Amino acid sequence: MEINKKILMPSKETRQERFGRTLSFISISAIVVLVALILYFIISKGISTFTDNHVNLWDFISRQDWSPSTIGKDGKPEVGALPMIVTSFSVTFLSALLATPFAIAAGIYMTVIGPKKSRGFLQTVIELLVGIPSVVYGFIGLTIIVPIVRTLFGGTGFGILSATLVLFVMVLPTITSLTVDSLNAVPKHLSEASLALGATRWQTIYKVILRSATPGILTAIIFGMARAFGEALAVQMVIGNAILMPKNLITPSSTLTSQLTTGIGNTVMGTLGNNALWSLALVLLLMSLFFNILVKLIGKRGKF
Amino acid sequence: MTSILKTENVHLYYGEKEALHGFDIEFEQNEITALIGPSGCGKSTFLRCLNRMNDLRNNTTVTGSFKIGDRDIYAPTTDMTELRKEIGMVFQQPNPFPFSVYDNVAYGLRIAGVKDKKVLDEVVEKSLKQAAVWDEVKDDLNKNALSFSGGQQQRICIARVLAVKPKIILMDEPTSALDPISSAKIEDTLLELKKDFTIIIVTHNMQQASRIADKTAFMLNGDLIEYNKTSKMFLNPDKQQTSDYLNGEFG
Numbered sequence: 001m002e003i004n005k006k007i008l009m010p011s012k013e014t015r016q017e018r019f020g021r022t023l024s025f026i027s028i029s030a031i032v033v034l035v036a037l038i039l040y041f042i043i044s045k046g047i048s049t050f051t052d053n054h055v056n057l058w059d060f061i062s063r064q065d066w067s068p069s070t071i072g073k074d075g076k077p078e079v080g081a082l083p084m085i086v087t088s089f090s091v092t093f094l095s096a097l098l099a100t101p102f103a104i105a106a107g108i109y110m111t112v113i114g115p116k117k118s119r120g121f122l123q124t125v126i127e128l129l130v131g132i133p134s135v136v137y138g139f140i141g142l143t144i145i146v147p148i149v150r151t152l153f154g155g156t157g158f159g160i161l162s163a164t165l166v167l168f169v170m171v172l173p174t175i176t177s178l179t180v181d182s183l184n185a186v187p188k189h190l191s192e193a194s195l196a197l198g199a200t201r202w203q204t205i206y207k208v209i210l211r212s213a214t215p216g217i218l219t220a221i222i223f224g225m226a227r228a229f230g231e232a233l234a235v236q237m238v239i240g241n242a243i244l245m246p247k248n249l250i251t252p253s254s255t256l257t258s259q260l261t262t263g264i265g266n267t268v269m270g271t272l273g274n275n276a277l278w279s280l281a282l283v284l285l286l287m288s289l290f291f292n293i294l295v296k297l298i299g300k301r302g303k304f
Numbered sequence: 305m306t307s308i309l310k311t312e313n314v315h316l317y318y319g320e321k322e323a324l325h326g327f328d329i330e331f332e333q334n335e336i337t338a339l340i341g342p343s344g345c346g347k348s349t350f351l352r353c354l355n356r357m358n359d360l361r362n363n364t365t366v367t368g369s370f371k372i373g374d375r376d377i378y379a380p381t382t383d384m385t386e387l388r389k390e391i392g393m394v395f396q397q398p399n400p401f402p403f404s405v406y407d408n409v410a411y412g413l414r415i416a417g418v419k420d421k422k423v424l425d426e427v428v429e430k431s432l433k434q435a436a437v438w439d440e441v442k443d444d445l446n447k448n449a450l451s452f453s454g455g456q457q458q459r460i461c462i463a464r465v466l467a468v469k470p471k472i473i474l475m476d477e478p479t480s481a482l483d484p485i486s487s488a489k490i491e492d493t494l495l496e497l498k499k500d501f502t503i504i505i506v507t508h509n510m511q512q513a514s515r516i517a518d519k520t521a522f523m524l525n526g527d528l529i530e531y532n533k534t535s536k537m538f539l540n541p542d543k544q545q546t547s548d549y550l551n552g553e554f555g
Contacts, residue, residue, distance in 0.1 A: 189399040193461070196355060197412040197468055198389035207415065212402050 046282025049275040055079050066243040068273040079276045083245045088255040090160050092228040095167035096221055099175050107179035112205055129173035138237030141166035146238055153250045158240030161249040166234050171224035182216020215298050226291040232257035256280045308333040308502050314368040323349055327528035336503045338517035346526040347506045351474050355391040392470035396477040398457035400449035405441050408449045412468035427467050435463035436493045455486025475505040491516050514538045522546045
């Protein structure tokens with residue numbers, strides 16, 4: 001009887017495992033529900049511009065006048081988001097373009113060329129760059145980069161160029177540290193094979209290590225772009241916040257994120273002005289989804 | 305028989321610790337020489353001295369004389385890239401680059417500056433044929449080399465070395481990661497290759513040494529115990545230690 005009971009009752013270990021499993025299941029469900037709610041909220045709010053206020057989707061992404069509270073000459077509210085979309089993409093691509101060569105060079109130094117001692121030091125420097133709050137970057141941009149741009153190129157100094165330079169510093173550590181990871185993941189025996197075939201160190205870096213790490217480096221660049229695309233505060237401080245189609249790199253303009261932070265406090269919930277901002281948020285959400293899918297696709301191709 | 309590679313009084317130190325204790329060994333042209341011995345006896349370490357791969361490790365000091373023909377391998381004037389084109393190496397783990405088969409085999413020529421597509425095509429085909437893997441990969445030359453089996457990968461790696469036309473090929477346990485059938489194919493390949501190349505092979509497998517090697521060197525704890533014709537060594541070794549090792553008394 002005693003033995004029967006012992007065998008049939010769950011043991012202490014079993015109960016512990018059940019408890020742990022329940023706990024992690026609850027946590028993961030909470031996260032999934034949270035994400036689903038956020039998605040639902042942004043999407044339902046974002047599309048209300050088109051469903052409730054009957055704004056044409058094509059007008060939203062192709063027109064250049066943004067002033068949701070006024071009615072335009074044609075009798076429709078002015079909600080053309082094109083200038084912000086263009087500016088967002090411009091600062092994203094330009095900053096990634098600028099940061100990538102630096103990141104690759106730094107990554108190669110940290111993994112292949114540099115002495116072991118300096119690697120730890122550089123790692124710390126990069127982690128420090130990641131940890132600086134974006135408002136600090138924006139402040140530095142405002143007090144140093146904007147005046148320099150103004151002196152060199154004229155204008156007000158606010159605009160895509162200043163935003164690109166600030167974002168360059170912000171995405172550099174992201175791209176660098178992920179590039180370092182992907183360079184480290186290239187098996188050592190590949191470079192040995194290359195050297196044993198009579199390749200120089202430079203040939204080995206260029207033709208084997210970089211080529212093998214390409215999928216990882218692309219992933220790093222996309223993560224950097226995702227960060228640049230989503231950065232709001234620092235960009236807002238240096239871009240000028242004029243909702244105009246950017247004519248060149250030094251005229252004030254506005255990104256999706258900077259318009260969101262500028263406008264959200266000045267609109268009333270439920271009005272077109274507010275809904276239009278939610279639509280901007282929806283564009284941001286879709287873009288980050290797109291970046292994520294891109295990373296997944298590249299990751300699948302780049303397995304050793 | 306002509307000697308092609310001659311080493312004298314080889315010492316190697318990892319920091320303070322001496323790993324090779326000074327021995328002489330001479331390799332004959334167009335022969336297969338096997339280096340055998342228990343794990344950690346220094347056979348791979350010695351092999352990596354011959355194409356200066358040990359230079360890549362920090363803290364390693366090599367002394368002694370290493371001569372290929374009458375040239376000193378460790379002379380300050382030695383061009384390392386030229387040396388490694390002359391003395392190729394096949395590693396224990398098949399390590400093809402994650403590129404196509406073609407790009408793998410053409411790699412050595414491309415880094416040497418060969419761009420002519422016709423020359424590359426010819427050499428790739430010839431090398432893959434010599435490595436006895438052509439029939440298995442000829443329709444998939446643009447496929448990633450990593451998608452082939454371990455044995456095929458290793459023969460692609462052999463072809464990659466052959467494409468640079470080395471005089472000597474060093475092999476560091478090339479079949480230890482492979483199944484018996486793949487190993488047998490590689491052994492057959494090596495017997496074919498010795499007509500054109502000199503092969504020095506480190507192996508854990510004594511039967512493999514007895515099957516393919518003309519001469520065998522038995523190493524123990526960083527010393528060369530015995531170096532003899534394979535037939536003589538396996539039937540009637542000079543040293544008691546050799547006999548004990550071959551009979552499985554230790555190791």
